[in-house]
Amino acid sequence: MDTRKTGSEGEERVTLERAVRLLLDHCSIIAETERCSVLDCTGRILADDVYAKGDQPPFDRSPVDGYACRSCDITDASSENPVYLEVVEEIDAGSWPTRAVGSGQAARIMTGAPIPAGADCCIYQEKTDYGETCVAVFQGCQQHGNYCFRGEDIQAGTAVLKRGTRLTYVEAGILAGLGLCEVTVYRKIRAAVLASGDELTEPGQPLQPGKIYDSNLYFLAVRLRELGIEVPVCRRVPDSEAEMAEALGDACQKADLVITTGGVSVGKRDIMHQALAMAGARRLFWKILIKPGMPTIGSVLNGTPVISLSGNPFGALADFELLCRPAFESMTGDSFYAPRMRNAILSRGFLKSSPSRRFLRGRFENGEVWIPEVKKHASGILSSMAGCNCLVDISAGTERIEAGESVTICDLSLDR
Numbered sequence: 001m002d003t004r005k006t007g008s009e010g011e012e013r014v015t016l017e018r019a020v021r022l023l024l025d026h027c028s029i030i031a032e033t034e035r036c037s038v039l040d041c042t043g044r045i046l047a048d049d050v051y052a053k054g055d056q057p058p059f060d061r062s063p064v065d066g067y068a069c070r071s072c073d074i075t076d077a078s079s080e081n082p083v084y085l086e087v088v089e090e091i092d093a094g095s096w097p098t099r100a101v102g103s104g105q106a107a108r109i110m111t112g113a114p115i116p117a118g119a120d121c122c123i124y125q126e127k128t129d130y131g132e133t134c135v136a137v138f139q140g141c142q143q144h145g146n147y148c149f150r151g152e153d154i155q156a157g158t159a160v161l162k163r164g165t166r167l168t169y170v171e172a173g174i175l176a177g178l179g180l181c182e183v184t185v186y187r188k189i190r191a192a193v194l195a196s197g198d199e200l201t202e203p204g205q206p207l208q209p210g211k212i213y214d215s216n217l218y219f220l221a222v223r224l225r226e227l228g229i230e231v232p233v234c235r236r237v238p239d240s241e242a243e244m245a246e247a248l249g250d251a252c253q254k255a256d257l258v259i260t261t262g263g264v265s266v267g268k269r270d271i272m273h274q275a276l277a278m279a280g281a282r283r284l285f286w287k288i289l290i291k292p293g294m295p296t297i298g299s300v301l302n303g304t305p306v307i308s309l310s311g312n313p314f315g316a317l318a319d320f321e322l323l324c325r326p327a328f329e330s331m332t333g334d335s336f337y338a339p340r341m342r343n344a345i346l347s348r349g350f351l352k353s354s355p356s357r358r359f360l361r362g363r364f365e366n367g368e369v370w371i372p373e374v375k376k377h378a379s380g381i382l383s384s385m386a387g388c389n390c391l392v393d394i395s396a397g398t399e400r401i402e403a404g405e406s407v408t409i410c411d412l413s414l415d416r
């Protein structure tokens with residue numbers, strides 16, 4: 001049966017929002033967890049609340065290099081009338097005081113060193129004569145001046161980081177500061193990538209007549225990895241329905257989402273329709289009312305969503321962002337993956353009509369978005385995407401859009 005023409009399975013010609021909705025019905029949240037080294041935690045999502053076992057800092061400490069003493073001893077100290085204190089010991093960072101500071105006494109103290117009992121302030125050494133056994137103090141200091149309290153950063157028992165937090169270098173520092181070298185995180189999303197097309201040649205191999213190098217497999221795998229997603233399957237499959245059906249079956253065992261490119265249109269060798277049917281996939285939709293990537297197919301195979309993107313590299317790139325990112329958000333509950341829509345002012349016009357909704361590549365900076373010249377927007381062209389960091393969303397029925405007009409963009413950059 002030619003599943004392309006019947007339209008009996010799944011919806012045809014859906015809006016982008018409808019396509020996303022249909023896919024999300026088949027995306028389940030990833031609940032499996034694993035231990036992860038704090039050194040490798042970037043982009044991982046905490047699976048448990050993290051509590052502080054102890055106080056941070058674990059003791060009252062000096063924030064200055066100088067002298068710890070009693071504030072009441074130096075109330076009237078000035079350069080004209082220095083107060084002289086007996087220096088009873090030297091306390092370095094990493095050591096522990098051996099005696100209390102009494103009236104008329106001080107301890108030489110370094111930044112980060114524990115404040116000895118009896119002392120209630122620390123004086124900058126620049127406000128003294130740097131005395132070793134007896135120090136002249138030239139300035140007063142209030143009680144608890146230059147004094148860091150135990151637990152002032154984090155108190156023991158506090159929930160410092162909440163489950164669901166996306167970890168960055170900042171959390172890595174906080175976790176390490178709590179003495180943790182490993183944390184429990186959700187496992188990474190797994191996405192499989194299959195590229196179809198007999199014309200495809202592996203980069204590095206000589207190019208035969210009629211062949212082209214495979215770019216889709218590479219940019220998809222690299223993008224997935226930069227989004228923190230594992231790619232357990234990444235392979236080219238010849239234009240054989242049976243081979244693709246087998247590859248799909250294998251991929252959906254290993255991944256939370258299967259992404260394919262090519263073979264989704266109406267040509268004789270557009271094998272994805274038949275391959276999906278042979279594998280036992282159920283079609284959710286075919287054709288999205290957008291350009292590029294209009295002929296995209298959404299299906300579900302053994303409970304795993306399959307997104308079959310167009311072979312045209314820019315079509316595949318744009319639709320990957322628009323369809324897969326919401327799926328990743330739904331699998332993790334992490335808004336990091338959500339397409340980020342913003343407003344921007346177009347700095348160069350796009351003087352071509354857009355009967356259907358269109359996504360253009362662009363570079364967004366300081367509230368303005370620059371787009372390449374019209375002829376560089378074809379869905380088979382990838383090179384003009386270099387340096388671009390967003391997709392410009394042009395509504396269906398737009399005749400032309402002039403420089404200076406406000407547009408909606410989907411920000412593809414990874415910074416928040």
Ligand SMILES: Nc1nc2c(c(=O)[nH]1)N[C@H]1C(S)=C(S)[C@@H](COP(=O)(O)OP(=O)(O)OC[C@H]3O[C@@H](n4cnc5c(N)ncnc54)[C@H](O)[C@@H]3O)O[C@H]1N2
Nearest residue numbers: 195197214215216217262263264265270293310311312315
């Ligand atoms: N008669 C019609 N022809 C086409 C229609 C149509 O409605 N009627 N739609 C066009 C549109 S729009 C698109 S988009 C493409 C979709 O094509 P497929 O998804 O079936 O993709 P292919 O034919 O396999 O490839 C399209 C193009 O991209 C190149 N390609 C494929 N894979 C890769 C890869 N991994 N790396 C780099 N380049 C790749 C391929 O060689 C083709 O040039 O159909 C239109 N046709």
Ligand code: MOO
Nearest residue numbers: 292293294315379
């Ligand atoms: O829908 Mo296609 O990717 O424009 O050429």
